[in-house]
Amino acid sequence: MELTRQELIRLLNAEGSEAEALRARADGCRRQWVGNKVYLRGLIEYSNVCRKNCLYCGIRKENTAVVRYTLSEDEVVAATRTAWREGYGSVVLQGGESVSPAHTATIEGLIRRINTLSAGELGITLSLGEQTEETYRRWFEAGAHRYLLRIESSGEGLYRSIHPADALHRYDSRREALRALRRVGYQVGTGVMIGLPGQTLENLADDLLFMRQQDIDMCGMGPYLEHAQTPLYTRRAELWLPEKRLAVALNMVALLRILMPQINIAATTALQAIDPAGREKALRAGANVVMPNLTPARYKADYKLYENKPVTEWPDIPEGEIGYGCRGDSVHFQQRTVGK
Template identity: 50%
Template sequence: MLSDNNNDIKDLLKSYLITDEKEYIELLSKVEKVTLDNVGDKVYFRGLIELSNYCVKDCYYCGIRKGNTEAHRYELSVSDVLSAIDVAYEQNYGSIVIQAGERTDIQFVDKISEIIIEAKSRYKDHLGITLSLGEQSKETLQKWFDYGAHRYLLRIETSNRELYYKWHPNNALHDYDNRLSTLYSLKEIGYQVGTGVLIGAPFQSVDDLVNDLVFYKTFDIDMVGMGPFISHPNTPLFDKKETSDDLKHRFDLSLRMITSLRLLMPTINIAAATSLQAIDPMGREKAVRAGANIIMPNVTPQKSRADYQLYPNKPCIDEEAWECKGCLEARLSMVHRDIGFGEYGDSPHFFERI
């Protein structure tokens, strides 16, 4: 657990991010104790449903950006989504996450409302609902909260305004202040609020990452999902010279970010990003060892999983839900973690904050 002095925090966090392998391994024993003492030894599953890859945004790093004309677009029906929710419940996952490309049209908003209402009607309080649906009006966010969604993940991508516009077009649809404002709206409404950043993307420095960690602390965030940058060939930030060494560096940096954040904010929820597994087959398990306590097994209908490609080499696109569950159980036993089946696994920090 770190002090509240901002300069001391920044210096210490930077030392964590650039530490050598031997020192980092020593740090892991410290972070394990902090993790167990503050969020326990359970890892909580969130059944991930990728509802649609239609998106109005044109973010320079994302494979489902509007400008990617080679993407095969799809949108699940309400029936498809409810079937996926049924699968998550049958697998005894305590929560689901509904994720999609960003849209604010009334048809999309009403569809999400219908799904939340029906899911709550079927399962009452036996299944938590997290949304990751981009920037929405406060009215829409309030509506979804009133219907029963209680967690929302909106990644800030970077806390550096100038860097944000190197990764996004500078126009009304990609407004840094609006993204921040949406995070504040979520907090005011009463959601458990999550955010996150890209790690190792072009133009980014270690100091930027340190400031991202401090942003989490200053904003008093409840949960974080962050992962390594993996360049997509159909995006402006594609790096055709990207090597396995580049990816390994971003992977290691991502683990250090998780460890640093766990020490900085001991009681928040931290997700083990699926993108880690795209680089290292044991990526999510290593993230759990580094301080993460949330994993999002994919319950999207198999026919659509390959089309939700934010980055290349997305793992688990061919697995059935029961295969994914069994695989993760075995993997997590290797890092001596139990699974909080049937539990929401809410962020302890949220209850401290309110």
């Protein structure tokens, strides 16, 4: 579906009946192109140890108030067994960015164990930051097949304004990591934050066009939520009201579904932080994936990229629409790799 940049900008601001019509159109698009099922990904927050200092993030390295943890291999395997038993089609291993031979080997071993315990049937998504292409390849060869690396903002100027100006946080490196994931063969996901200080609707329209131009397979995006123990908190007076951030985020989901009808789009927890029904609203505006949190309870409080992270885990989806036991791979990925 073709939408011009001007149309995207206008529709991002849709309210009332216009917003309802937009989201209903996206909902119809989802049913037509990827079906009625909502796919479950059991989210395992593997570690809150991170080498980076993104200015918006609660678990940034310099936040000394955070109690750091890394799950043991057995804890990851136990959470995976829960996912398997409950009929989730996939797990997501997510964590702060760590780079070391030991970390690479640990993750590789975990991927193999997850594959063994589910006889290769559970889908495995990784979200472990920027790594070398060789590391991405090792994890892929061990059996992971999806990778989520959010660009956070596709505009270089805005990206720089929310990251430190040092070698660890380079915009070009992030773009290159996305290309490396694609070369290795993953289903590649990205996403952005919506309602950042200094962000405009023009920026968000460009984010949508970036995702289409990158031909991504999956997307996870949600409203920016400020965290008091971060540098970006000093700019909170510039923020849109939470209701507006949510409304624009739902319009982003709807527009992305219309632009890229066959990709997977997650209804993220950040939506729920603003509105208890935020994820369900996203599922009726084009999203088709939810990620219930399977992190062991005693660690959940320490994995806070933003404040007021909700604890309710189970989305309100009609039973018949849940894709139990289905991996729910990206139809877009299947289409673009046909015959390759």
